[in-house]
Amino acid sequence: MAKATKKQALGRGLSALLNDSSSTISSANDKNADKIVGTIVEIELDLIEVNPYQPRSYFNEESLRELASSIKELGVIQPITIRKIEGAKFQLVSGERRFRASKLIGFKTIPAYIRLANDQEMLEMALVENIQRKDLDPIEVALSYQRLIEEIDLTQEEMSLRVGKKRSTISNYLRLLKLDPIIQTGMRDGFLSMGHGRALINIENTEDQLGIYEKIIQQKLSVRQTEQLVKNLKGEPSILPKKNKEVTKTPKFISKGIKTISEYFGHKVEIKLAGKDKGKIMIPFHSEEDFNRIKKLLE
Incomplete structure (x- = not known):
């Protein structure tokens, strides 16, 4: 010592x-x-x-x-x-x-x-100290803020003074708790950042949230790419089939050919049907270099 x-x-x-x-x-x-x-x-x-x-x-x-x-x-x-x-x-x-x-x-x-x-001060000090740590994941911070509000009865304004954070920052963390538990777990495990989470909050439909979450993981999308995906989604009713609704069956000529097309472009190509035998082929790309590669293949 x-x-x-x-x-x-x-x-x-x-x-x-x-x-x-x-x-x-x-x-x-x-x-x-x-x-x-x-x-x-x-x-x-x-x-x-x-x-x-x-x-x-x-x-x-x-x-x-x-x-x-x-x-x-x-x-x-x-x-x-x-x-x-x-x-x-x-x-x-x-x-x-x-x-x-x-x-x-x-x-x-x-x-x-x-x-x-006293006991209440013990809880408050522990929570505030926890929030100040740099190695916490966003959900841990959000849960600490929530406990301060519920158990210590602090307003966001009072909490802003206690922890030295802007009220808007506190509000952004608390909004993360509205995400589906699967997405919250993904954030805790480091699969996506707070920026990804903030983008996903803007999607009200849980199935659509989870659909984009899977895309983020599979395609390693950046925050900017995720924001663009969310922006595109908001112009359409949904990117996923809804429950209790009849889903159009994929014709055999498409299901047989989609694998060949996906292998050719090096990406999983998506098909969006607009009827029995018509629709769109969507080829994803993840960077300028990837786009130019696909362009050359088309040429």
Whole structure:
């Protein structure tokens, strides 16, 4: 542990207060709150419980090992934040990665700042800290915003001040939660970005949303290509057959020839029927080079 931290040894009086098993400090009026809150001390890791309101359950193991290696060399430079609860125990407010990394390398104690926090404040601080992380996926951020609204009863305006984000930014994240759960999962797994999600929100029909989502995955469409696809779709009733409606059966001469045409152009060619024996052949392209390649084949 860093020497600078070890100098903050506990006096007998403070040690006794911290070990008082009967006290919980969640208000400035609680017993000994003025003597304990605001101090930075070395606390045994075994006496600290993780934050039950922590909205994040997954911690990247490789990232934790890297942090543990740094802590082993330099010590914990920034103290974790805790609150005093009953039974001579403490609860994490923030700093769970530092807490986990310290346990990983066998440290027995950790420098901790003791602050005042009730259950609602614990949840709010955990959510706000979570939102500030750079490695969160858009749906994790959106869910944190939603919890702040529902459980802390914050308006978007109040939340904007708390997290230092524009109200329009918060609104854009919250809109992502209107997407189909399959698409939300795709965003969490990194198959598409927030930009893709924002484009898909503009499609009201769930089947059409999922249809374009599949195209994004299969054809590796950019955000701009997705936006154009959505724009094109909005000029038509639907790109997918609707349920409980009769779907025109593809004639045999088309089903037999479509594979040959698709192989020739190197893309899955789409057929849009306009009657029993007429329609359109649609050849997709994904770049200027791809377009020129198809043009040469047609020439």
